[in-house]
Each structure stands twice: as structure tokens, then as C-alpha cells.
Amino acid sequence: MPQDTTNPSTGTAEQRTATDTTVQLRAGWQGRFYEDFAVGDVYKHPYGRTVTETDNVWFTNLTMNANPMHFNAAYASGTEFDERLVNGLFVIALSVGMSVVDVSANATANLGYDDIQHHAPVFHGDTLFAESEVLSKRESESRPHVGMVTTELRTYTQDGELVLSLERTPMVRKRGAADPSAARPPGWPAGVGTQPDAERTVPDGESR
Template sequence: MNSHEEVLEPSAFPVRARGRQYEDFQAGEHLDHHWGRTLTAGDATLFATTTLAYSPLYFNADHARAEGHRDLVVHPMLALCTVVGLSVEDLSEAGGPFLGIDDLVFHRPVHPGDTLTSTSTVLEKRASRTQPGFGIVTWRTEGRNQDGDLVVAFTRSNLVVMREAQQ
């Protein structure tokens, strides 16, 4: 290290709170999540391979076409993970345990080149009975392709910190 270089301590970088807290959600509120994500053939093949999902629909375009698809099929769990990931910034980035997904329905296949977007509606919120300073928020999330076709829909819940617990 040169003598003119300054060493910055971690404390020199301010911690910035991210995400929304329990009080920031209102039942019925609709959220359009950010710009979306285009899934590629590479994404589809890598996901299928690394998860050991060896259905030829996921990595053999000729087979997928013979089964009536226009191209490879993106593994439905990759579509789900993408749609959940698109919602994190608005719903759960502040932290708090993920409590699960319910009522999951895959409505149509996703193919390489499809761009997925995500929207959510706050279904309900309530104070946690067992975790003081936290509430439970439940959202209905939908993922759509570039044509506006519904691809996947589900409800999900998270434990969300209450603002008063942060003070």
C-alpha cells in the first residue's frame, strides 16, 4: 500500500435501511414491481442442469417442439423464482423470515426469450402473535410474460418488522 492511500474503515460506510416495514403496507394496495427479466436459453439450460431436472423439455428444443412447444420450456421453478425475485425489492427486502407460498398455479409455459414481470396485491396484514415487534403480511403475486399472459400466480407471506421495533 502506498503512503498516500487512505484506509477506509467499514464504519465509514453508513448503513442504509432498505425495504418496507409493516406499517408501509395496506390491505388492497397494488404494487407493480420493477422492469422485469428476460429468460434466455442459457438460463433455462443452466437451471435445469444444476437442479438435475433432466426432462428433455428443458434442454432439447427438438423434443420440446415435438411436444407442441415453440422452443425449449423454462423449468417452472425458474419462472417462479424469477417472479418472486422481482418482488423482493418492494415486499421483503427489509428482511424478516419468508413464511411460505400457497395457492401456487403455473398457468402457461415460459420459453427462452420471454420477459417476465411481476405485480403484487396486499391481501392482509396482522400483528404476529408469537414474535413481538413483527407482523405478518400476505400478498397475491402474479407473473406475466411480455404479452401480458398470466404465467404463474401465488400467495406468499413474510414476517415483517414493525417500525416501533426499530426505535
């Protein structure tokens, strides 16, 4: 049976027939490489994240943080915040994680975190959103396949309140060194999954 498809460049409907055996392998988002960064660019990272009580308690226990502000509701109710605070290190980890898709998906190392500031507390139920601004970039003198990119990461609540800012400097691969392709995006071993010379599988009962 013919299969309806849509041409992404024209938006028009097309049909693939049983005689079409060519696999159309298209590259997905592969992250930014060193050449893709420009000073002054701002990336608003996708997928805000709502922080739950479970996030806070598990992270606090996992990291052996004994401050009762994160897990003792009776104690926290007697403070100026009147409730438990989300662990600040969790806010940092979550914010950095949200930025990876745009900033450091192709990084080989994080060289440092600087000027970390908690501007306001985060509470259970807050939804966090993050953005990164490129502050500087430079090529590595000792590793020609990478360059250093410094960004300022800023995190906001659903109400637009700035809760965190920090600078971080990942060491990011250059595109030529990574040599990404639709068949082998970053992180994939060679030969795994659909390949450009593959033929489309025809279901039983269809003819070519």
C-alpha cells in the same frame, strides 16, 4: 471550484462552494416495513427481466431437473409446444425475486407459498413483469417486532399474458424494531460508510 447541484425539493440549481463542509446524507429506498402495508394495495415491481436460454439451462442443471423439455431441443420440437419450455421453478424464483424490493426486503423469514398456478408456458426470450397485491396482514403474537403479510404475486409476459400467480407470506420487521436511518439503512453495520457528522473531503488545491 464551486460544484453545481440541484435541490431535489425545488428543482432549482444550487452551488456548493469549497467552504461547505457539511455532508448531506439522505436515505435511499429502504424497503417496506410492516406498518407500510395496506390491504388492497398493489405494487408493480420495477425492472422486468428477459429470460434467456442460459437462465433456463443453468437453472435446470443446477437443480438436477432431468425433464428434457427444458434442455433437449430435438425432444421438445416433437411436443405440442414445438420448443423448449422455461423451467417453471425458475419462473417462480425469478418472480419472487422481482417482488422482494417492494414486499420482503425487510422480511426475516418466508412462512409459506400457497395456491401456485402456472397459467401459461414461458419461452426463451420472453420478458417477465411482476406485481403484488396485499391480501392480508396481522401482527405476530409471539414476536412483537414483526408481522405477517400475505400477498398475491402475479407475473406477466411482455404481451400481458398471465403466466404465474401465487400467494406468499413473509414475516416482515416493524419499523421501530429495525430503526432504519440514512446512516444505517437495513443490512448495514453501524459506522460503515459516510456518517452524519462527516466532513466533505476537499480536493488538493482547494481551500476551505
